[in-house]
Amino acid sequence: MNRLKQLGLQFDAPMTMLDPRNAGELHLTQPQRQSIHQAIQTHMPPPQPNQHFTFAQMQSRKLAAFNAAWAILTQEQKDSWDHKVGPKFTNWVEPPRPQ
Numbered sequence: 001m002n003r004l005k006q007l008g009l010q011f012d013a014p015m016t017m018l019d020p021r022n023a024g025e026l027h028l029t030q031p032q033r034q035s036i037h038q039a040i041q042t043h044m045p046p047p048q049p050n051q052h053f054t055f056a057q058m059q060s061r062k063l064a065a066f067n068a069a070w071a072i073l074t075q076e077q078k079d080s081w082d083h084k085v086g087p088k089f090t091n092w093v094e095p096p097r098p099q
Contacts, residue, residue, distance in 0.1 A: 039068035055094035
C-alpha cells in the first residue's frame, strides 16, 4: 500500500506538497507555501467556462507547476520529497472514460 500512496503523491504534485502534513514534514516556510501556491495558480489556473483540456494538456500544465514549485525547495526539502514519494513514475496514461 505504501507504493500506492507514493504514486498518489507524485500524481497530484505539486498540490500534495501543500497538504498540511506533507508541508510540515518538508518544513516548508510560510513564504515557500505561498510561492508554491502561486506557482500552481500561475501554471494551472481554473478553466474558463466551456474550456476543456486533454489529459496531455493537464499533465503538461501540472509538470510546469511542479517544476516551478521544485525550484522553490531547498536541497534538503527536495531530498526529503524524493524519499517520501519513492522512485519516480513517468508512465502516466489517460484513464478510460465511460462512453
